[in-house]
Amino acid sequence: MILTTIQDAAKLSQIRDLALAPRGHEKIDWALAHMPILRQLQEEFSQTRPFAGMRIGVCLHIEAKTACLALAVQAAGAEVAIAASNPLSTQDDVVAALVERGIVAFAKRGVNEEEFARQIDQVLDFNPQALIDDGADLSSKLHLHRPEQANQIIGGCEETTTGITRLSAMARSGELRYPMMAVNDAYCKHLFDNRYGTGQSAWEGIIRATNLSVAGSTAVIVGYGFVGKGLAMRARGLGAKVIVTEVNPVRALEAVMDGFEVMPIVEAARLGDFFVTATGNVAVIDEDALAVMKDGAILTNAGHFDVEISKPALFRLSLHKKKVREHVEQYSMKDGRSLYLLAEGRLVNLICADGHPVEVMDLTFAMQFLGLEYVIRHRLEPGLHSMPVELDMRVAKMRLSAWGMKLDELTPEQSAYLNSWK
Numbered sequence: 001m002i003l004t005t006i007q008d009a010a011k012l013s014q015i016r017d018l019a020l021a022p023r024g025h026e027k028i029d030w031a032l033a034h035m036p037i038l039r040q041l042q043e044e045f046s047q048t049r050p051f052a053g054m055r056i057g058v059c060l061h062i063e064a065k066t067a068c069l070a071l072a073v074q075a076a077g078a079e080v081a082i083a084a085s086n087p088l089s090t091q092d093d094v095v096a097a098l099v100e101r102g103i104v105a106f107a108k109r110g111v112n113e114e115e116f117a118r119q120i121d122q123v124l125d126f127n128p129q130a131l132i133d134d135g136a137d138l139s140s141k142l143h144l145h146r147p148e149q150a151n152q153i154i155g156g157c158e159e160t161t162t163g164i165t166r167l168s169a170m171a172r173s174g175e176l177r178y179p180m181m182a183v184n185d186a187y188c189k190h191l192f193d194n195r196y197g198t199g200q201s202a203w204e205g206i207i208r209a210t211n212l213s214v215a216g217s218t219a220v221i222v223g224y225g226f227v228g229k230g231l232a233m234r235a236r237g238l239g240a241k242v243i244v245t246e247v248n249p250v251r252a253l254e255a256v257m258d259g260f261e262v263m264p265i266v267e268a269a270r271l272g273d274f275f276v277t278a279t280g281n282v283a284v285i286d287e288d289a290l291a292v293m294k295d296g297a298i299l300t301n302a303g304h305f306d307v308e309i310s311k312p313a314l315f316r317l318s319l320h321k322k323k324v325r326e327h328v329e330q331y332s333m334k335d336g337r338s339l340y341l342l343a344e345g346r347l348v349n350l351i352c353a354d355g356h357p358v359e360v361m362d363l364t365f366a367m368q369f370l371g372l373e374y375v376i377r378h379r380l381e382p383g384l385h386s387m388p389v390e391l392d393m394r395v396a397k398m399r400l401s402a403w404g405m406k407l408d409e410l411t412p413e414q415s416a417y418l419n420s421w422k
């Protein structure tokens, strides 16, 4: 049974246009057909209904795979309200389809910052008892501006590295008021989503937006975390010469041993044709680097927030900007060069493409779904919690089985050997 009736959902929601729903349904059906793990968990939880009678607030990039998660949570008994975790990544047809399936949505592609912030407030106005977050926007807003609501939150889960950085800071200062599951830190999230998901989808976005050749180019990857590793690996596969910039010596060494050149960003800036940032940090491409880049360089970001490529510095160094293709802005620099910024410096893979491949998001959203169920079932203490490793093993097994692959099992002798020390 859908708790929020479709009429209620349509009345409460604020979206672009309900008439876009048919195309959204097609996209959702395609995604779900390729998400066997989520389908299986949905089937299980629609019997056990772990979220029966609960209101759950969701803040994620709204595209077809996310829609499948929201619908799975609804099938597990919850009323769901959703807002976007980025003003440009929303797919309006998917939002409309969600509303037609009884989910309350506050999301429109391309809204300004003010409206974007209001949509997150609207999800909190829904009085959620649990949260599914991506970037910790719901939790940050709730703690800063609506602390009285913290007592009613049983718990939640957080998807991305940047969200966990923010929640860790809250937990360290003793301010995190409810339990949050650090889904990003699970193997079945960061090993596959951050690396293979972003590796494929960010280049897909760059290629769709520019129609330029990666082969023969020099690609500069800023940050060699799990996202950076995927970006560098796929850039090499596409035929680019790859340079990595890092601040962490171990990560930099890893990049060198993986066969990439490592140098400071101001040196790499002179050489790159494509720049992709993936650090979760601010102004990692700043004025000094922008000042020496080649004419025609392409600037893109795959990190969570649009702060990695310094837009204030771009403004200072340029005379004007204009849109030259969908999601491509040309900055005409005072010294006569042009630099091109994709997707306003926001997540290139979600704005210029459809985000990660479906199978990868099947893993990520299975982890989100199981993580939330775990937090709710165990009524964990306030703070940031790690996903139990059994959930990783369960999801990995399900993905292998969906691909028709089997693995060995330890014999009793092997188990005994691994557990002995004599």
Ligand SMILES: NC(=O)c1ccc[n+]([C@@H]2O[C@H](COP(=O)([O-])OP(=O)(O)OC[C@H]3O[C@@H](n4cnc5c(N)ncnc54)[C@H](O)[C@@H]3O)[C@@H](O)[C@H]2O)c1
Residues within 6 Å of the ligand: 160, 161, 162, 163, 190, 193, 194, 198, 222, 223, 224, 225, 226, 227, 228, 245, 246, 247, 248, 251, 278, 279, 280, 281, 284, 302, 303, 304, 305, 347, 348, 349
């Ligand atoms: N686009 C997507 O769909 C997607 C998917 C997953 C994660 N993310 C986001 O991508 C970002 C990176 O995630 P991750 O999991 O790789 O994080 P991570 O912490 O594993 O890696 C980040 C790396 O950046 C490096 N770094 C920090 N400041 C730097 C600087 N000034 N110059 C060069 N390197 C610097 C760090 O040393 C670290 O090695 C986060 O914001 C995360 O939320 C995006």
